[in-house]
Amino acid sequence: MESTITEAFNNLITKLQGWLNAVIQNIPNLILAIVVMVASYFIATYIKKLVLKLVSHKVKQQSIANMIAKISAVVIVMAGLFLSLGILNLSKMLTSLLAGAGVAGLAIGLALQGTLSNTFAGIVISFRKRIQIGNWVETSGYSGEVIDVNLKEFVLKEADNHIVIIPNKTILENPLKNYSLANKMRVFINCGVGYESDLEQVKDLTQKTIANAFSDVKSAEDVEFYYTEFGDSSINYLCRFWINTSDLLEKKRVKTKAIIEIKKAYDKAGINIPFPIRTLEFNNKLSFDEAILDNQYSNN
Structure with a gap:
């Protein structure tokens, strides 16, 4: 029994020593990976501000501009993460992460198909110069002023002050008449x-x-x-x-x-604008019996 415990303890010590040696050997790679992750974070922050500034000149909808800036920052951080894992020779973990991300992305995409369609449609609409906030448009049977375009919906205010909310996907897939494009x-x-x-x-x-x-x-x-x-x-x-x-x-x-x-x-x-007139005559000289006969004849 004592020999078994001693053997197990020696195996544990050997395992810990192996891990320690592996850590010591990979300290340069670990430091480099940490530096890459920190650098990717700061680069992502700078890229986010830069993209937000550039997109704001093209897109008036602040929510969409913020989303595009955040997506660009996430892409930079993910690139830094994968690069760091490659530096640490964690290729198997990197492969597992990619496979998991693919499966998760497919599941999320199927579950949020309608929402994602409206989101990407909203981004496309926001970059269209011929559709701007304040334009008077007609689409999908509705006519009104564009008051908002966000990540989910296209909002119109009709002439009677009613608010119409239309999914972005519907706007992108159907004809739209913009009365504000012409000056005449x-x-x-x-x-x-x-x-x-x-x-x-x-x-x-x-x-x-x-x-x-x-x-x-x-x-x-x-x-x-x-x-x-x-x-x-x-x-x-x-x-x-x-x-x-x-x-x-x-x-x-x-x-x-x-x-x-x-x-x-x-x-x-003195010019007459005619309108339909119905004339009723009550001076009919037909007798009562003749009128009944005429009525029966007309019914037959």
């Missing part, structure tokens, strides 16, 4: 006048009225006027002109003012 917008007005109207007079009066109402319209010739059809009760026309604005709400205000001014001008000139 065209206003369309559809109307009709009575068949008894002087069509040349209607055309000239409409063009002059719009030209006098808006400073953006230099002359009556800048107002396009086209008769489109002979309607049921009116001769219909299309009138359109350009205004210097990129605001959709301003376009609606201009259209409202144009309709008001055209109505005033037509009333003053």
Whole structure:
């Protein structure tokens, strides 16, 4: 029994001496690995500040800029970690870490597929110069001002002050109309006048009225006027002109003012804008029996 304990104790001493010798032999590598890790930390801090400064000039969303800066810092630290493990000749541990990171990354990616899609879509949208905060856009059936683009969602404020939150992935995969990119917008007005109207007079009066109402319209010739059809009760026309604005709400205000001014001008000139009328006649001379027969005939 005593010999067994002595043998075990000697084995332990031998093992500890082997570890001590291994540590002493690898002290230079250990010091170098520590230096690499510390250097990678400071380099990552500097890279984070530099990336944040550069990205902030391109991306107005601070949350996305911070995320990109943090990702760059993590990449630098991970590179320092793998380099340190290589210096310590821990290739098996390095391989295990890489394999574990791959499996964990796959599991996390499958679990957070929707979230990651929105995150990367938000990053892509933030770098698009044609989509900026403050733009008036229309997408996915909604129209409003862009008030925020973060890592998860695209936020619009509609004309009625309602807030619409749309996933970034939806914005990236669907068409988007940006009204703020152009500095000019065209206003369309559809109307009709009575068949008894002087069509040349209607055309000239409409063009002059719009030209006098808006400073953006230099002359009556800048107002396009086209008769489109002979309607049921009116001769219909299309009138359109350009205004210097990129605001959709301003376009609606201009259209409202144009309709008001055209109505005033037509009333003053005696031009009729027809509307559907239903006429009921009560002077029918048919007898009661004939009316019943007619009703039964129509039902059959």
